[in-house]
Amino acid sequence: MEVYDILIIGAGAAGNCAALRLLSLGYRVALVESSVFPRPQIGESLSPGIHGIFDYLGASNLLSAPHCQHQLPAEIIWESQQPLLLTPQTRGHGVMADRGLLDKDLLQLATSRGLQLFQPARYESSRHNGAHWEVNIQPYGKDALSLRARFILDARGRKAIRQQQRLLTAPSMAAIWAYVPASRMPAHTCVEAIPDGWIWGAPLYDGRYRIITFAAANTIKRKHLHDIYNGLLQQSVLFRQNKELHPLQSCAVTMYAHTQPWQDYRLQLGEAAFAIDPLSSTGVEKAMRCALQAVIAVNTILKGGDIQLAQEFYEDRIIKSVVSHTHWTRQYYAQAWPGTAHCFWQEHGGSYLPEKHISNSFTEKLSSALQEEKPVTPPPAEKAIDINYVLQQLWNGKPMVSPAISYVPSSCVVNDCLEIKTAIKHPNLPGTMAFLETVEIYPLLKMAAHTPTFGSLVTAWSQLMPFQKAAKMAIYLWDKKVLLPQ
Numbered sequence: 284m285e286v287y288d289i290l291i292i293g294a295g296a297a298g299n300c301a302a303l304r305l306l307s308l309g310y311r312v313a314l315v316e317s318s319v320f321p322r323p324q325i326g327e328s329l330s331p332g333i334h335g336i337f338d339y340l341g342a343s344n345l346l347s348a349p350h351c352q353h354q355l356p357a358e359i360i361w362e363s364q365q366p367l368l369l370t371p372q373t374r375g376h377g378v379m380a381d382r383g384l385l386d387k388d389l390l391q392l393a394t395s396r397g398l399q400l401f402q403p404a405r406y407e408s409s410r411h412n413g414a415h416w417e418v419n420i421q422p423y424g425k426d427a428l429s430l431r432a433r434f435i436l437d438a439r440g441r442k443a444i445r446q447q448q449r450l451l452t453a454p455s456m457a458a459i460w461a462y463v464p465a466s467r468m469p470a471h472t473c474v475e476a477i478p479d480g481w482i483w484g485a486p487l488y489d490g491r492y493r494i495i496t497f498a499a500a501n502t503i504k505r506k507h508l509h510d511i512y513n514g515l516l517q518q519s520v521l522f523r524q525n526k527e528l529h530p531l532q533s534c535a536v537t538m539y540a541h542t543q544p545w546q547d548y549r550l551q552l553g554e555a556a557f558a559i560d561p562l563s564s565t566g567v568e569k570a571m572r573c574a575l576q577a578v579i580a581v582n583t584i585l586k587g588g589d590i591q592l593a594q595e596f597y598e599d600r601i602i603k604s605v606v607s608h609t610h611w612t613r614q615y616y617a618q619a620w621p622g623t624a625h626c627f628w629q630e631h632g633g634s635y636l637p638e639k640h641i642s643n644s645f646t647e648k649l650s651s652a653l654q655e656e657k658p659v660t661p662p663p664a665e666k667a668i669d670i671n672y673v674l675q676q677l678w679n680g681k682p683m684v685s686p687a688i689s690y691v692p693s694s695c696v697v698n699d700c701l702e703i704k705t706a707i708k709h710p711n712l713p714g715t716m717a718f719l720e721t722v723e724i725y726p727l728l729k730m731a732a733h734t735p736t737f738g739s740l741v742t743a744w745s746q747l748m749p750f751q752k753a754a755k756m757a758i759y760l761w762d763k764k765v766l767l768p769q
């Protein structure tokens with residue numbers, strides 16, 4: 284039986300992204316997908332950060348497919364009841380894609396690069412035998428198969444996680460949606476806060492417009508789906524002209540993290556690891572970033588690196604993603620015009636105590652990070668500095684490393700593997716920093732102690748990198764008061 288390095292379950296955004304990256308690192312990768320593609324999939328509004336990921340995967344041409352629409356404006360009713368039109372320049376370069384077709388294209392690309400695909404085939408069970416995983420899959424209409432792999436990446440999406448495995452991070456919602464001809468709506472996306480929830484609508488490439496409502500999960504239990512949907516549309520300004528739409532589709536929207544995203548040589552990724560509120564339209568981007576982080580962790584171990592370091596890195600990244608998104612969402616809900624007089628907004632804009640079914644070091648860390656209320660503030664804009672002028676002024680002065688600096692060990696990604704590097708911490712820096720503009724800072728700062736002038740320091744650094752880059756880094760560190768003139 285062939286042993287794969289990695290077996291991926293699920294060919295959504297996360298599974299495909301992991302497959303493409305692992306293949307480019309030279310691994311033997313197999314993927315099991317239960318559906319025949321293209322299958323309908325929700326999550327068509329892709330955030331601007333998606334471009335960098337597709338570039339990195341060598342897949343950016345897929346975003347030029349006819350089903351991808353670029354740079355749609357957005358009409359928003361949120362902080363006040365006045366509609367606000369946001370141009371693509373202000374909201375960033377998002378993409379509206381057909382997820383079914385995009386996932387199909389990504390999978391096809393991975394197959395053309397050497398992925399061993401089992402589709403349609405369902406993952407059934409797995410057992411770790413001490414050396415590798417033995418995985419049972421059921422191809423449709425054929426005999427069951429057994430595969431072997433060193434790692435399993437579980438990217439089966441939200442439906443694959445049992446309730447006991449979820450740590451809920453926000454109050455649950457219900458989504459209900461239907462389609463209208465695009466001619467009935469404006470040619471842009473619309474978002475509106477209404478007293479009982481919010482509504483999102485977007486034109487699709489095939490002449491339809493999707494209108495999706497989000498309301499508290501319990502509303503769906505009390506009434507008929509049509510009555511709830513129509514009632515929500517009638518509360519709106521942008522969508523109210525649409526009545527009696529059908530067929531209606533619905534799903535539960537829960538925000539959660541898997542209680543054990545890393546278990547032996549098995550990692551949860553994408554929505555099998557955590558699900559965020561659809562409000563930000565960043566679910567696909569986050570699922571792909573999570574997959575890239577899983578690849579770094581797996582690659583570190585397969586290259587003989589430290590297992591604990593890899594696990595800590597992966598779990599910390601998941602915690603950071605969940606916590607920052609949860610805090611951002613809560614803050615955004617709190618700004619909506621209906622305000623706390625309405626139950627939905629009171630619940631979603633206020634604090635939420637995560638429900639814990641399983642207590643382990645991961646859930647403890649996540650719960651306490653979620654409870655630390657940190658307002659999400661955008662980083663201050665960097666002021667423009669005339670580098671040449673400042674450098675001239677500093678050139679003959681003696682540099683000194685600030686006494687306010689401290690040095691901490693930090694895990695860093697170097698050539699797709701994790702390594703411990705010495706990072707610096709300083710009150711003026713946005714966080715712990717080991718690299719600046721892809722150059723390791725610590726060895727550069729050590730040189731400052733033995734260099735008589737700023738000029739000779741920049742000249743010494745320019746032996747390691749282009750002069751302009753060395754000058755820019757020196758001035759950045761001077762501006763942050765990490766390097767001081769004596």
Ligand SMILES: Cc1cc2nc3c(=O)[nH]c(=O)nc-3n(C[C@H](O)[C@H](O)[C@H](O)COP(=O)(O)OP(=O)(O)OC[C@H]3O[C@@H](n4cnc5c(N)ncnc54)[C@H](O)[C@@H]3O)c2cc1C
Binds near residue numbers: 293294325536
């Ligand atoms: C109502 C709603 C609206 C959303 N809107 C947006 C949006 O506008 N923008 C955005 O970025 N995100 C949005 N999201 C989030 C987005 O849908 C997800 O983040 C994204 O689909 C996650 O990708 P994934 O690869 O983790 O999982 P999925 O895309 O769900 O892929 C999982 C795959 O695993 C396969 N699978 C499952 N079980 C098995 C098995 N046993 N064996 C083999 N294969 C299996 C499935 O067939 C599927 O192909 C929304 C979510 C919801 C609920």
